Amino acid sequence: MRLLLCLCLGMMLGACTNGPRTLPARPPATRVEPVTETLHGVDVTDNYRWLEGDDSDPNPLNYGRMTPEVAKWTDEQNAYTRKILDALPGRQALEDRLRPLMQVSAITAPAMRGHRYFYSRRKGAENQPTIYWRDGRAGADRVLINPASLDPTGLTAIEWISPSHDGKLVAYGTYRAGDENTTLHVMDVDSAKVLPLEIPNKTQAPDWLPDSSGFVYQNLKNPKDPYSGQVLFHRMGAAPSADVVLFRQFTKEENPKLATTWGPFGSLSHDGKWLLLGYYVDTKSNDLWLVDFDAFRKTGKVDKRVVSAGVAGQVLGTVIDDVLVLQTTQRSPKGRIVIASTAQPDAAHWKELVPERPDAVIQAVGFAKGVIAVTYLRNASNTIEVFDMAGHSRGTVNQPGIGSASISAEEDRTEAFLTFASYNYPTTIFRVDLGGPAAPAELWEKPDVPVDPSIVDVEQVWYPSKDGTQISMFLVHKKGFTKSGDAPVLLTGYGGFNISYTPGFAATLFPWFEAGGVYAVPNLRGGGEYGDAWHEAGMLDKKQNVFDDMIAAAEHLISEKYTDKNHLAIQGGSNGGLLMGAMITQRPDLFRAVVCQVPLLDMIHYQDFQIAKLWIPEYGTSENAEQFKWLYAYSPYHHVKPGAEYPAILFMTADTDTRVDPMHAKKMAALMQAEAKNGSSKTRPILLRIESKAGHGAGKPVTKQIEEFTDVYSFLFWQLGVRP
Numbered sequence: 001m002r003l004l005l006c007l008c009l010g011m012m013l014g015a016c017t018n019g020p021r022t023l024p025a026r027p028p029a030t031r032v033e034p035v036t037e038t039l040h041g042v043d044v045t046d047n048y049r050w051l052e053g054d055d056s057d058p059n060p061l062n063y064g065r066m067t068p069e070v071a072k073w074t075d076e077q078n079a080y081t082r083k084i085l086d087a088l089p090g091r092q093a094l095e096d097r098l099r100p101l102m103q104v105s106a107i108t109a110p111a112m113r114g115h116r117y118f119y120s121r122r123k124g125a126e127n128q129p130t131i132y133w134r135d136g137r138a139g140a141d142r143v144l145i146n147p148a149s150l151d152p153t154g155l156t157a158i159e160w161i162s163p164s165h166d167g168k169l170v171a172y173g174t175y176r177a178g179d180e181n182t183t184l185h186v187m188d189v190d191s192a193k194v195l196p197l198e199i200p201n202k203t204q205a206p207d208w209l210p211d212s213s214g215f216v217y218q219n220l221k222n223p224k225d226p227y228s229g230q231v232l233f234h235r236m237g238a239a240p241s242a243d244v245v246l247f248r249q250f251t252k253e254e255n256p257k258l259a260t261t262w263g264p265f266g267s268l269s270h271d272g273k274w275l276l277l278g279y280y281v282d283t284k285s286n287d288l289w290l291v292d293f294d295a296f297r298k299t300g301k302v303d304k305r306v307v308s309a310g311v312a313g314q315v316l317g318t319v320i321d322d323v324l325v326l327q328t329t330q331r332s333p334k335g336r337i338v339i340a341s342t343a344q345p346d347a348a349h350w351k352e353l354v355p356e357r358p359d360a361v362i363q364a365v366g367f368a369k370g371v372i373a374v375t376y377l378r379n380a381s382n383t384i385e386v387f388d389m390a391g392h393s394r395g396t397v398n399q400p401g402i403g404s405a406s407i408s409a410e411e412d413r414t415e416a417f418l419t420f421a422s423y424n425y426p427t428t429i430f431r432v433d434l435g436g437p438a439a440p441a442e443l444w445e446k447p448d449v450p451v452d453p454s455i456v457d458v459e460q461v462w463y464p465s466k467d468g469t470q471i472s473m474f475l476v477h478k479k480g481f482t483k484s485g486d487a488p489v490l491l492t493g494y495g496g497f498n499i500s501y502t503p504g505f506a507a508t509l510f511p512w513f514e515a516g517g518v519y520a521v522p523n524l525r526g527g528g529e530y531g532d533a534w535h536e537a538g539m540l541d542k543k544q545n546v547f548d549d550m551i552a553a554a555e556h557l558i559s560e561k562y563t564d565k566n567h568l569a570i571q572g573g574s575n576g577g578l579l580m581g582a583m584i585t586q587r588p589d590l591f592r593a594v595v596c597q598v599p600l601l602d603m604i605h606y607q608d609f610q611i612a613k614l615w616i617p618e619y620g621t622s623e624n625a626e627q628f629k630w631l632y633a634y635s636p637y638h639h640v641k642p643g644a645e646y647p648a649i650l651f652m653t654a655d656t657d658t659r660v661d662p663m664h665a666k667k668m669a670a671l672m673q674a675e676a677k678n679g680s681s682k683t684r685p686i687l688l689r690i691e692s693k694a695g696h697g698a699g700k701p702v703t704k705q706i707e708e709f710t711d712v713y714s715f716l717f718w719q720l721g722v723r724p
Helices: 002-006 068-085 091-102 293-299 507-514 532-536 544-559 575-586 612-619 625-634 663-675 702-720
Strands: 035-039 042-046 111-113 116-122 130-135 142-145 156-163 169-176 183-188 193-199 214-220 229-235 244-248 262-268 274-280 286-292 304-308 315-320 323-328 336-341 351-354 361-368 371-378 381-388 393-396 404-409 415-422 425-433 442-445 456-464 470-478 489-492 518-522 568-573 593-597 648-654 686-691
Touching (some): 042 625, 068 663, 068 686, 091 507, 091 702, 130 169, 214 262, 244 274, 274 293, 274 315, 286 315, 315 361, 336 361, 351 371, 361 404, 361 415, 371 404, 456 544, 489 544, 507 518, 518 544, 544 625, 648 663, 648 702, 663 686
Parallel strands (some): 489 518, 568 593, 593 648, 648 686
Antiparallel strands (some): 111 116, 116 130, 183 193, 286 304, 336 351, 381 393, 415 425, 425 442, 470 518
């Protein structure tokens, strides 16, 4: 998610302050057809319900829901947007500048299996990353799977890979046009031949048995039902139809609470002897069970032992040498590590191994031979500390500085790979030895970037929100920056689902810095930067805190003379798109321009589309009288004021988005074009860009990314009046 929101503003070519050369007279007219419903005693009218499309099919994943009228309207909106954006002076020069910055090579940390190393790498103009492998750490790079050979259009992406323990087989998942409906395939590594096995329906990465005789995986029983999740066991050589269901989503009749939860999920221990099964009952808690997988393979019976059920907080982990090792936030909102025996895995028998720390959040836990690598989050930046199996610290892993860090480790070795990035440090991979974490890291791969990262300074500031809560914020700008009160600033945020915004590198930001621009990233409540309590303070009935934090960030940037309201833009997507909608309707006076991407905006009906019922634990639902009150109080679509002047807005969505339905952006754009004072403005327009053959953002080919970012940056450059 951070990558989508951080690749921002390479906008310094060609002055665009005069706007497009030729402007359409006004946006296309949208038919008004009021639909009024009474919800908990409140009459709610929607003039554009028809833009949701054909609702005769009860399937929420009916992606082809557009009626001919909606399709025609979509084409007209795209044509209007294209006429404005394509006519912006300097647009071609901007695209030419962006292309090499967006074609920077990228590589992932390798997955280690036996003496083989598997990783993905995208080079230059390639649309999708290619999967490579090495035989031995110093071996030559070998192509294993090239998506371009699967689909020359660049629309097919590889979502994940999962090599077998000996590295001789690799399972991998593909999907097309951003639909994320992933199909599992298996390849023989030595021969590079794809085996005659396909498992469709949003299949996730499997866990192999040590002897490669089978694997555990999860997918949807029905690809058209996002709530039909299941965990299965596949025996190699058998037909997928014979796969054994180990765990499945409950129906509403069986358990109303668990019918719309995240999951289910399953994970095998490295030795294949134990299986953990679970559900996320909300976005901060899950239930977990332990299964003796050896016994299951003998008897065919799934005998679940309760690890945790019905208790607030997350609990995840694995079994190492018959010891259950768990990372949990139960009674420890910033996280701790506990152990238990497999015979008595429930919380009453947990023993604390690594206690909670008051100043740091446990973000992730990795397991290597004889040690545990704990990734901590302190003030929205990472450090990694290594502990032995008795809980004693063995030191921290060396990293280049303050930034985002993650570790890739395996239980059969101490060799591991550190991935590190910051706003002024390109994403780099180091080989480390977790048996001696204080030893110097060995550079494994560092991309060549066509910018000089050393020109950038990063500072972290704190500011008070409306209720006095102190919020941290990263400010990134060119060295030597001085406050002038009118610098162009791009402010982005998310604030939800326990997702943390930590420093990352984007080459496309550097032209913005060179032009005197500032990039601002506040750590809003609702995120995970400061533990469960921070997340809880920005969800459900406390969602307004997130909006207040964002407003306070903008006010701080203005009061501290970084910028003014005519040079301040905001950008956000998905849950961050909801944030943008709230900023548009609650404080339109603070911002000159808004980029609102794949957003949630109609919070009264959001749960009726796609997979959105899974988000009820985060937002609530209008089906509940009390929750309706707080949703209706901020739902952006229901707070557009006729005749009010709003910032220039670029709404962006995709008709094949399988997460957030495009109806949100479509209805909001139609409403604002019709009722806002600047709905037909030539200088402060309200635009809608609807992408085809693309989803929520994952797997988007580089060619489409360049087109999209050129539109975004042209729009913002024009609106903020940024000059080289």
